[in-house]
Amino acid sequence: MTIQRDILITEVALRDGSHAIAHQYTVDQVLRVAKALGEAGVPYIEVSHGDGLGGSSLQYGLSLTDELKLIEAAVSVSGDSKVAVLVLPGIGTIEDMKEAIKLGAKMARIATHVTEADVSAQHISKAKDMGLETVGFLMMSHMAPVDKLVEQAKLMESYGADTVYMVDSAGALLPHEVRERTRALRDHLGVNVGFHGHNNLSLAMANTLAAIEEGAVRIDGSIRCLGAGAGNTQTEVLVAVLERMGIQTGIDLYKIMDTAEEVVAPILQVPQEITRDNLVLGYAGVYSSFMLHAQRAAKKFGIDSRDILIELGKLKVVGGQEDMIIDVASEMAKARN
Amino acid sequence: MTIQRDILITEVALRDGSHAIAHQYTVDQVLRVAKALGEAGVPYIEVSHGDGLGGSSLQYGLSLTDELKLIEAAVSVSGDSKVAVLVLPGIGTIEDMKEAIKLGAKMARIATHVTEADVSAQHISKAKDMGLETVGFLMMSHMAPVDKLVEQAKLMESYGADTVYMVDSAGALLPHEVRERTRALRDHLGVNVGFHGHNNLSLAMANTLAAIEEGAVRIDGSIRCLGAGAGNTQTEVLVAVLERMGIQTGIDLYKIMDTAEEVVAPILQVPQEITRDNLVLGYAGVYSSFMLHAQRAAKKFGIDSRDILIELGKLKVVGGQEDMIIDVASEMAKARN
Numbered sequence: 001m002t003i004q005r006d007i008l009i010t011e012v013a014l015r016d017g018s019h020a021i022a023h024q025y026t027v028d029q030v031l032r033v034a035k036a037l038g039e040a041g042v043p044y045i046e047v048s049h050g051d052g053l054g055g056s057s058l059q060y061g062l063s064l065t066d067e068l069k070l071i072e073a074a075v076s077v078s079g080d081s082k083v084a085v086l087v088l089p090g091i092g093t094i095e096d097m098k099e100a101i102k103l104g105a106k107m108a109r110i111a112t113h114v115t116e117a118d119v120s121a122q123h124i125s126k127a128k129d130m131g132l133e134t135v136g137f138l139m140m141s142h143m144a145p146v147d148k149l150v151e152q153a154k155l156m157e158s159y160g161a162d163t164v165y166m167v168d169s170a171g172a173l174l175p176h177e178v179r180e181r182t183r184a185l186r187d188h189l190g191v192n193v194g195f196h197g198h199n200n201l202s203l204a205m206a207n208t209l210a211a212i213e214e215g216a217v218r219i220d221g222s223i224r225c226l227g228a229g230a231g232n233t234q235t236e237v238l239v240a241v242l243e244r245m246g247i248q249t250g251i252d253l254y255k256i257m258d259t260a261e262e263v264v265a266p267i268l269q270v271p272q273e274i275t276r277d278n279l280v281l282g283y284a285g286v287y288s289s290f291m292l293h294a295q296r297a298a299k300k301f302g303i304d305s306r307d308i309l310i311e312l313g314k315l316k317v318v319g320g321q322e323d324m325i326i327d328v329a330s331e332m333a334k335a336r337n
Numbered sequence: 338m339t340i341q342r343d344i345l346i347t348e349v350a351l352r353d354g355s356h357a358i359a360h361q362y363t364v365d366q367v368l369r370v371a372k373a374l375g376e377a378g379v380p381y382i383e384v385s386h387g388d389g390l391g392g393s394s395l396q397y398g399l400s401l402t403d404e405l406k407l408i409e410a411a412v413s414v415s416g417d418s419k420v421a422v423l424v425l426p427g428i429g430t431i432e433d434m435k436e437a438i439k440l441g442a443k444m445a446r447i448a449t450h451v452t453e454a455d456v457s458a459q460h461i462s463k464a465k466d467m468g469l470e471t472v473g474f475l476m477m478s479h480m481a482p483v484d485k486l487v488e489q490a491k492l493m494e495s496y497g498a499d500t501v502y503m504v505d506s507a508g509a510l511l512p513h514e515v516r517e518r519t520r521a522l523r524d525h526l527g528v529n530v531g532f533h534g535h536n537n538l539s540l541a542m543a544n545t546l547a548a549i550e551e552g553a554v555r556i557d558g559s560i561r562c563l564g565a566g567a568g569n570t571q572t573e574v575l576v577a578v579l580e581r582m583g584i585q586t587g588i589d590l591y592k593i594m595d596t597a598e599e600v601v602a603p604i605l606q607v608p609q610e611i612t613r614d615n616l617v618l619g620y621a622g623v624y625s626s627f628m629l630h631a632q633r634a635a636k637k638f639g640i641d642s643r644d645i646l647i648e649l650g651k652l653k654v655v656g657g658q659e660d661m662i663i664d665v666a667s668e669m670a671k672a673r674n
Contacts, residue, residue, distance in 0.1 A: 202574045225611070275598065
């Protein structure tokens with residue numbers, strides 16, 4: 001029996017959701033979640049450290065369990081579902097991908113900052129050579145204008161990506177922006193367009209529907225909203241909404257609901273609400289790693305950390321430029337005196 | 338100084354949010370929340386039992402504190418913000434409204450099922466006579482086709498309502514449905530159109546933006562998402578999103594964020610997540626009060642309570658018809674044997 005799927009969903013709770021539980025997944029938890037996701041008919045299940053293969057580190061957060069053990073566990077129980085891995089060039093290596101393939105991973109998603117697609121060239125072409133289905137994953141997509149986004153997506157396509165995702169890492173995009181960007185990608189790419197949303201502005205579902213309406217056919221969801229920041233588009237809710245709209249995901253609605261409630265919810269240590277910090281990150285459109293730096297600088301200079309974060313967003317400061325946070329705060333404090 | 342407001346927001350955490358905390362508000366909590374909302378510049382603050390004036394009862398849930406005491410407290414600290422009350426004819430009386438006016442309430446929102454606007458005639462006209470700003474509040478709006486919704490809204494307008502709200506009580510509407518309905522209301526009414534959303538399908542923000550784009554100028558929000566089911570459009574997030582869109586609410590973003598985090602979040606006993614039950618209610622489009630009945634019937638007849646709820650939604654069963662739940666379950670069980 002062929003399952004009808006208009007949209008292919010990748011479940012990211014075992015990767016992006018790793019952020020939400022400080023990378024503390026156990027083998028037992030992954031076995032239970034992946035088995036249930038497989039039985040519900042989820043086509044792709046991403047399993048990696050929150051920052052991709054090789055992400056376990058003091059800088060990005062140490063994993064409780066070696067991610068290769070988690071990938072192996074997921075593959076062993078996920079049935080027809082394919083296990084995907086995330087790879088950030090500079091963190092995850094080609095060797096890491098080879099290990100993941102040995103354990104049964106079938107898809108690699110190669111992620112870069114939206115303006116740095118060129119660093120994905122080798123990873124994408126190697127992943128293809130090794131027989132993986134390959135996705136280019138353009139993070140912080142709100143930081144590039146539409147033409148730049150298209151240019152970078154075309155680079156990833158040229159390296160061999162089967163799909164290119166617009167990734168709203170900070171949950172900063174508004175629905176009309178997603179619409180315009182998806183349409184541009186759809187117009188200029190020969191490969192599939194995907195969308196990965198975050199809920200910091202309570203717009204993950206709205207943005208996902210906008211992307212689908214404009215032709216995105218690969219969508220990321222996170223069961224029970226388990227993801228960085230305010231979490232992702234909530235998978236079981238997305239399945240319900242798409243069913244109401246007559247769009248087939250091939251996922252069993254009752255099973256995915258039961259998995260969320262009975263298997264995943266008990267794993268969550270802190271509920272996935274839109275807190276002040278998450279909201280500020282989405283409103284400013286900056287990296288979550290800036291929050292602590294901005295709060296420290298705010299204290300030092302006697303200003304509001306939100307003003308700093310919003311200014312960093314306007315200046316389009318990227319990861320690695322954390323030094324600028326003190327400079328920005330210092331300038332702001334001076335300007336006020 | 339006149340505050341620029343393109344959209345007038347009514348904050349419902351002290352009314353709809355009462356459901357989320359089992360009607361256990363204290364005077365002290367209401368004093369702190371209303372004072373902070375006033376200082377943030379929220380134009381209207383609704384204060385009542387979750388089911389409106391007079392709602393405190395065994396049937397609807399007993400309030401910890403007499404709602405008149407809560408209204409009095411809110412009025413005493415809310416500054417330029419106006420205090421609104423909800424009234425469901427059949428539960429709240431004209432006498433209740435008189436009491437609320439004595440305590441300083443300035444707006445009455447008269448709520449009926451979407452097909453029963455006629456029962457609001459006396460309440461709306463009396464509220465107007467007594468000098469209140471008056472809102473007609475059409476609950477479970479997804480249950481009526483567009484022309485019926487317009488007809489009922491026009492009835493409320495004819496009784497004297499200054500604004501008519503489309504209320505998505507079950508969080509069941511999809512953005513394109515909100516768009517079509519708002520446009521129809523806008524085309525056929527001379528008075529303001531309002532929208533009140535719930536987040537059971539993770540679409541409260543999407544639906545709110547759709548309503549605003551089609552001309553709704555009164556919008557309900559609930560700070561920290563405090564409302565029935567999965568909660569409402571989250572006020573502080575809405576203010577942030579509208580700011581990003583260049584739409585003025587007149588509400589201070591930082592103050593409303595701080596109120597959410599520091600004053601309201603500590604009141605919440607259970608986080609406002611989209612749980613399985615909330616999702617089912619939104620997907621089926623039925624009253625939350627049906628859940629327990631359906632679960633009991635499901636157990637009795639050995640079927641899934643979700644199948645019963647979805648069937649009740651299709652049959653457009655309304656409150657007061659709870660007897661039908663057993664009949665529906667029994668029929669379904671028979672059909673399977």
